[in-house]
Amino acid sequence: MLALLPVQAVAASEATCHLTVTAMNFGAYSPLATRPMDFTADVSVLCTAPDETTIPVAGSIRLIADDASGAPHLESGRKKLRYQLFVDAARSVPWTSSLSPPEFSGLVSGALPFRHRMTIYGRIQARQFEPGVGYYEDAIAVVLNY
Template identity: 30%
Template sequence: MSGLLIAGTLVSGNAVAGSVTNPIAVQATVVPGCVLGIPGNSASTNYGTIDFGNVTSLSTNVDVTTSNGAGNIILTCTPGIPASIALDAGLNSSSTTARLLKSGTNTLSYQLFQNPARTVAWGTGSNAYNFVTLPVSSQTTIYARLNSQTSYPAAGTYTDTVTATISW
């Protein structure tokens, strides 16, 4: 009988329904930043090659301009932030105003510029390209000049590698 009494006591307890509420904070913080290329398009991060083409004489300057996949820098950034693109001196020089293409021990002088008139050198520090970012991807053109020289250049393929540094 005591077993039945205990079971009856357990069943006869009062059930109380209730609820408790508490807020959950949700947030996102957008920090300033840039992505090289167009998001989702890995091909847009390849700067390509600035190619002066076949040269037989350098009696005059040879000017070229970059294009998409051939030296253009494509950036997608947080809108409205100040940013800069610096181009170093390359592998064959210590000066951004006297870059060198090299083939063996032979060199050819070239320069990179920020403007079509080729009057604003592109380098590092105060010679970096400074701009305010837009809400869309933007392409930055590099204007290049292979400098004239009085002597006939030795035959060969002349190369250099310049590193671009994007800062914001």
């Protein structure tokens, strides 16, 4: 399982925004699988305003990876399993800490909250024989700037 950990927002607006994320549950890995394992997680932003005045809100959702090699991996004890995160369903645009972060914008008021949802796409490549069968986990920080 990959836990995407929301980090408290960095604000530059009168609006108050909150970030929520779902876990990406990969399940049990088998090196005998011939196809990659694909899974998703949702990242949601909810912004509210203090009064009925409509104000613009804009921001970005940034990934913070703690692995200096830039190659994320799930762990099970000392065993490591490589995976990648993507910002598109085709899994052609990797989501990395060096990528320009996905952005959002809209209007918010006390009567009309602003909601933004994005899906993060994960993939474990098939035929990673060294790690072996098992359950693996990792955690990544996701930061909301607005």
